[in-house]
Amino acid sequence: MVGIILRLFSRGVRDMAAHPLAQLFTLLAVTLAVFLAGLFLMAFVNLDQALGTARGKAVYQVYWHKDADMKIVRSQWQGFSHMPWLVDVRTYTPDEALKTLTGNLASVGGVDTSWIGESPLPATAVLTFEPRPKDMDTWHEETMAYLSGLPGVQRIGASPVRDDLARAWNVFSRNVMWPVIGFLGLVLSLVVGNTIKLSLVSRETEIEILHLVGARNWYIRLPLLITGGLQGLVGGLLATALLWITWAQIKNVFMFPPVSMQLSFLPVEQVAMLVAVPVVMGVVSSWIAVKR
Structure with a gap:
């Protein structure tokens, strides 16, 4: 059989x-x-x-002026480690940001980026927090005030309501x-x-x-x-x-x-x-x- x-x-x-x-x-x-x-x-x-998976996290993108002194910027990056509830810091010099961007463009579509000379991108830092203060609005205002007051900072993009976004997505x-x-x-x-x-x-x-x-x-x-x-x-x-x-x-x-x-x-x-x-x-x- x-x-x-x-x-x-x-x-x-x-x-x-x-x-x-x-x-x-x-x-x-x-x-x-x-x-x-x-x-x-x-x-x-x-x-x-x-x-x-982003529940409880707040993300801030900090952009410096194009002509900002990188020595000063790097010293500011080192100072971020003392900020409360900070869980992750990602920093990019103008050259690193351009290298990452052009590498991704080349890998997905073979885009020719050889014509780009000096990086037009600013120095950038992405800060991720898991804040647990009693007053989130006050903490957000204080964080924005501190980051905005750093010498050379041009603008800040903030996503302090990721918890609401995560809840909405889960539903x-x-x-x-x-x-x-x-x-x-x-x-x-x-x-x-x-x-x-x-x-x-x-x-x-x-x-x-x-x-x-x-x-x-x-x-x-x-x-x-x-x-x-x-x-x-x-x-x-x-x-x-x-x-x-x-x-x-x-x-x-x-x-x-x-x-x-x-x-x-x-x-x-x-x-x-x-x-x-x-x-x-x-x-x-x-x-x-x-x-x-």
Whole structure:
């Protein structure tokens, strides 16, 4: 019995090469559907990390005048460490800011930045606080007054209400985005399932002949189930590989001040889901198609 099952499994693998054109189009359709779903999921994951995990934080972007003395600016940067509730400081000289920006532009689109001479960007500092004062408004006013009073500072961009933004995003993601992702998973399942079912149309004659010669149902179905599962598996793996290549190309696109955020790849459990869903739907769709 085990030998028969192994032979049927081997036949299911060989059957993929017996109908190359139908299998190729099926594989491309599955790969595209999984890739688009993964791309949307990756965008949501990064947006959720950027907004949903920022609760209780206040971010200040400090910009100095272009002609500010860098010795004085660096001494001011060192003094930031004494500010209360400060959890992170990122500083950029004009040359560092330009290097980061041009590097990102070159990596994502091959933009020629060789014509840029001296950096037109100002010295920049991004300060992240986790304040816990009783009076947030007073603390914010004092922080703005201190930073504005530093010699050479031109302007300050402040985001002191990140906690409200995070709460709003968490409500939105819980009530809107996650149901949308669930619907997307359902659409992905239907697309993969219908695609694989259509690919079995080319094998109707073969199935009818096997029925006529008295082959049992499990003998007919097992190779087809294996073929459907393999199509889903290969399509899911190819889509995941394409998604990883895409992420590797764009992960540093926002790595410039004051954003300075590196995109994250999907968590392991979500990658596993992108591979498992096409496999399960491939098997289920093949079963439904053959059963009919």
